[in-house]
Amino acid sequence: MVRSPYELSTPPDVLDGLHPRLRTYFGAVPPGHVGRGEGVFDVVGTPRWWLWPVLVWFARDAVMFPVWEHDVPFTVENRPVRVGRGRERAVHVAVRACRTFRFRGGDRTMVDAITAGPDGLVDHLGRHGRVSALLRAEVDQDGSDAGALRLVSTRVTFRVLGREWGLPAVVAPRVTLVERFDDDADLQRVSLVLRAPFVGTLFRYEGAFRYAVVPEGER
Template sequence: MPIYSQVLGDRFNRLHPMLKRRYKQLEKGPYRGSGVMKKITRGPKWMYPLMFLGTRRKLLFPESGVFIPFTIQHQPLTGDNGEEQVHWERVFYFSGKKRYFNALMSLDSERGIIKDYLGEPSVLYSDLALTVLENGGLHIQSKRQRAVIGDKEIPLPRFLQGVATVVEAFNEERNVFEIQVRVQNPIIGTIFSYEGEFTQDA
């Protein structure tokens, strides 16, 4: 059973049928989709060096723009300890460049959250809480975060955290999945955001 249906429990059945199908696909193998980001924004210019360094870990990037092609893939994996994992790969195709926003997720069944390790190799950990919206959409909110330094994980105070909010829905009129992601810091404001749409690849 996919980790997302496990953490949602009975609430999983309240998801839009196309979202349920999308996440249950992981029982059979990878999910692949492609589409367009209508808008990608980033934080203030002084953060550019940090964003550029993030490209080395497939986490952040300094580019922004509108109508940027992208692909998304969820690959089910098994960790060294036997736990179910899902590798997320999001690739954004800027002019002459490919940028990534990747993560490795697994289930913490005792706390009822998804464990999210961001970057490759990981530099940031976040708890993720999942909620089903009234329209059948999926709302994901990051909670406690830790910096990952080698084999150590250091809790981050709130003023250093990038709090992520993700909303995914299905647009029946356009027959597309819609995605909105915003990462914010309580002092800086928006660090990174994107919104777009995609369809499942054949």
């Protein structure tokens, strides 16, 4: 039975609380299929232009971009892959996501791969996965976000010269991602915020889209 990284690393009683329409997004993508979504981000980036030189460096590896735009059309494609990590190059089941943003200045694509690690979900950011974040998965049980999946980073590492280097908690940025389903609008809503101690919000996006798993080659 094919299982997604979320199913491999998150306790079943947590996933049981997911909104039924989110189970497709966080479930396994069968071989020969791809998960496709299309929608609009209300905001992308950061209005703090003085952070943009730093974001330029991350943009080179398709992690995040030096922008601040509203109403940005986007698409997302999720594909099952296998990635090798660590000195032993252990192979992990992963889902690689490619999010293409249609900015006014041209299209840009953000890439990451979610794997099931021994300590939980790990998100390897960018085309080369040099930055990774260990994620804690939670499902909201009450309130307006009941059934939503919340992912919060608990550790951030950089891969340099074949080794993983962890950032101290006092300076490590924190990622918070919330995926929820809006029944009234029949849309999946997503919000991501990257914050750093002493600095505040470095990058964020939020918007809504429709998503389905379809055979490869089908639009």
